[in-house]
Amino acid sequence: MSTTKQLAETYKNSKYQVPGHGPRNIHVLQNALAELDGNLESDIYGKGQVIEEFEKKLAAILGKETAVFFPSGTMAQQIALRIWCDQKSVKKVAYHPLSHLEIHEEDGLKKLHLIESVLLADKTRLIRLEDVKNMDTDVACLLLELPQREIGGELPEYEELVAISEFCREKEIKLQLDGARLFEVLPYYQKSAAEICQLFDSIYVSFYKGIGGLAGSILAGDEEFTKEAKVWKRRHGGDLISLYPYILSADYYFEQRKNRFPQYYEQAKELASFYNGCHGITTRPVVPVSNMFHVHLPFPKETLEPVFQAVYEQAGVGLAMALHAVDEASCYFEVSVGDNYGGIPKEALQHAFRVLDEKMKEV
Amino acid sequence: MSTTKQLAETYKNSKYQVPGHGPRNIHVLQNALAELDGNLESDIYGKGQVIEEFEKKLAAILGKETAVFFPSGTMAQQIALRIWCDQKSVKKVAYHPLSHLEIHEEDGLKKLHLIESVLLADKTRLIRLEDVKNMDTDVACLLLELPQREIGGELPEYEELVAISEFCREKEIKLQLDGARLFEVLPYYQKSAAEICQLFDSIYVSFYKGIGGLAGSILAGDEEFTKEAKVWKRRHGGDLISLYPYILSADYYFEQRKNRFPQYYEQAKELASFYNGCHGITTRPVVPVSNMFHVHLPFPKETLEPVFQAVYEQAGVGLAMALHAVDEASCYFEVSVGDNYGGIPKEALQHAFRVLDEKMKEV
Numbered sequence: 001m002s003t004t005k006q007l008a009e010t011y012k013n014s015k016y017q018v019p020g021h022g023p024r025n026i027h028v029l030q031n032a033l034a035e036l037d038g039n040l041e042s043d044i045y046g047k048g049q050v051i052e053e054f055e056k057k058l059a060a061i062l063g064k065e066t067a068v069f070f071p072s073g074t075m076a077q078q079i080a081l082r083i084w085c086d087q088k089s090v091k092k093v094a095y096h097p098l099s100h101l102e103i104h105e106e107d108g109l110k111k112l113h114l115i116e117s118v119l120l121a122d123k124t125r126l127i128r129l130e131d132v133k134n135m136d137t138d139v140a141c142l143l144l145e146l147p148q149r150e151i152g153g154e155l156p157e158y159e160e161l162v163a164i165s166e167f168c169r170e171k172e173i174k175l176q177l178d179g180a181r182l183f184e185v186l187p188y189y190q191k192s193a194a195e196i197c198q199l200f201d202s203i204y205v206s207f208y209k210g211i212g213g214l215a216g217s218i219l220a221g222d223e224e225f226t227k228e229a230k231v232w233k234r235r236h237g238g239d240l241i242s243l244y245p246y247i248l249s250a251d252y253y254f255e256q257r258k259n260r261f262p263q264y265y266e267q268a269k270e271l272a273s274f275y276n277g278c279h280g281i282t283t284r285p286v287v288p289v290s291n292m293f294h295v296h297l298p299f300p301k302e303t304l305e306p307v308f309q310a311v312y313e314q315a316g317v318g319l320a321m322a323l324h325a326v327d328e329a330s331c332y333f334e335v336s337v338g339d340n341y342g343g344i345p346k347e348a349l350q351h352a353f354r355v356l357d358e359k360m361k362e363v
Numbered sequence: 364m365s366t367t368k369q370l371a372e373t374y375k376n377s378k379y380q381v382p383g384h385g386p387r388n389i390h391v392l393q394n395a396l397a398e399l400d401g402n403l404e405s406d407i408y409g410k411g412q413v414i415e416e417f418e419k420k421l422a423a424i425l426g427k428e429t430a431v432f433f434p435s436g437t438m439a440q441q442i443a444l445r446i447w448c449d450q451k452s453v454k455k456v457a458y459h460p461l462s463h464l465e466i467h468e469e470d471g472l473k474k475l476h477l478i479e480s481v482l483l484a485d486k487t488r489l490i491r492l493e494d495v496k497n498m499d500t501d502v503a504c505l506l507l508e509l510p511q512r513e514i515g516g517e518l519p520e521y522e523e524l525v526a527i528s529e530f531c532r533e534k535e536i537k538l539q540l541d542g543a544r545l546f547e548v549l550p551y552y553q554k555s556a557a558e559i560c561q562l563f564d565s566i567y568v569s570f571y572k573g574i575g576g577l578a579g580s581i582l583a584g585d586e587e588f589t590k591e592a593k594v595w596k597r598r599h600g601g602d603l604i605s606l607y608p609y610i611l612s613a614d615y616y617f618e619q620r621k622n623r624f625p626q627y628y629e630q631a632k633e634l635a636s637f638y639n640g641c642h643g644i645t646t647r648p649v650v651p652v653s654n655m656f657h658v659h660l661p662f663p664k665e666t667l668e669p670v671f672q673a674v675y676e677q678a679g680v681g682l683a684m685a686l687h688a689v690d691e692a693s694c695y696f697e698v699s700v701g702d703n704y705g706g707i708p709k710e711a712l713q714h715a716f717r718v719l720d721e722k723m724k725e726v
Contacts, residue, residue, distance in 0.1 A: 027401030038390030071434055075600025108598030112475045208604055215603045235471030236599050237438025240578040241571055245392060245608035
């Protein structure tokens, strides 16, 4: 077995896992369905109580007129950008070079919608007001991701968001929120979802990250926007006869976890401080601004895999399922704090970090 | 309440419903999951035991090298046609004017893939070998739907299929099977799925029609084809982190019903004969060739809705949830025979048709 596989196995078999809400197994869905009346009717091609009530509920939470449930965020966001491009008759949008659209979607936006992307900022930092002010304003839409996942989940200050929003409105550039982790950033901003969303014309939120549902997303905006989004949803093949497994699990885990984000945020700050206390390890951000951060390690992935495996075995605590190479000399992993964290005894956690610290000194 | 709504309500509240497998409620999913081990791990973005095993199983059944699970047939078929168009550098495909792609997908193929459609035959009949021989052969792919749903589920003879397939191979035109109801036509052809599929280069099958799963489809073909299909699946936003609710229910109901299609076919022929025995009513086909057919009625929908409602109330048997206008003077509905049919006492069914016959005479 490769050291990568061994690490993953040891992680799964550890008594405790630090990140996340628990294993992604079918129990997650079984739980969500267990107490529901079996006579509840399926949604049918976007219609019916199950889907319409959830869409209304989320529209209200996000402070928008309407919302549409999508099987995936990839589909929802491409469609949002397409609508704004069609409206302005400009096939160009702006976003971060590490946006999901740019690096995880096989260029769907370009290959399916023939939309060109203008990349703002660079791979190492957030999009700033200056970047927006200096960009080619002949774009239909600017997409901002809060938090910017691929750089560890950083956030602009609220005032800067407001300024970006005002600039875009003035220049008639639509502003789309990649809010895959929107609920996760509210404790930092000390704002409601609707307060953040009012800065944006359209919003996507995900239900399988912090919320821990199965999959699925909501796209919200005004009525004209969502009406058109439903047409595109059908074109993409996303208007399934039944989306209820995703909707019911989204709702179930949203209700269960919607008030836990301040706790995850506090725990993430604590956990990051444990990492930063270990020899050679730094987190990005140093002080997290949501439930997530990245852990950076100044050694090759191959060198550290056996080290981490030894920590998990000795302490009974799994820190990360995998390490990812940054370059030949360093690696990183992502941490998202969820329900698991609170279930680990403090002593076990502290022991794990003492072991990690010692072993890092010996590398 | 409108007569349309009243009819639907009366249908649902009838003691027996004639078509289908039963209500589309969440019990369908709860049942499929009930006996599964909760520790079974989710598929993750197209990988993992749950999805890979089902794909392998279906590839073997369809007699193809490989298969890919998709959330919808809309997505699967657009992608199949795109791959064949790209391979030939021709943005043109041929299909029936009542193909799902032409009438139910908001022109996704044209709007997303910029693929032009050549319509063969006309809305009243099947595509024949002659239509294929006479078509512009500068198309990348011909799509055939078996059975042709929108004309009642008609089928060409097997020998004609073979001749069409041979012609396409000779002309280097790919042949895609819209096999949404493939398992439903095997009893008529007296062939295995693989025997039918070997005439085609790529095949789509659905899991929520005769099989009665939740949603989802399989696209099968050779390895190069499915490899590319996975890339397009991601571009479409269909490569969900978890597709298991659809896969597990597809597999569960496939195993439950895979051997029942000959029975549904025999029952459909019996049921069609009951309809054809009623005053003014004809089915298309007169003798069904699968589990489905259409029922045609020579009166306006609005005239017949109260008539059908009265039949359901008097006999306790629901025949159809809705009638659809063909034009101002006539209407029709679709019937698909499933598990419901066998559960209705013969006397109840015969009584219902006697009542229907009498009432039709009075219209």
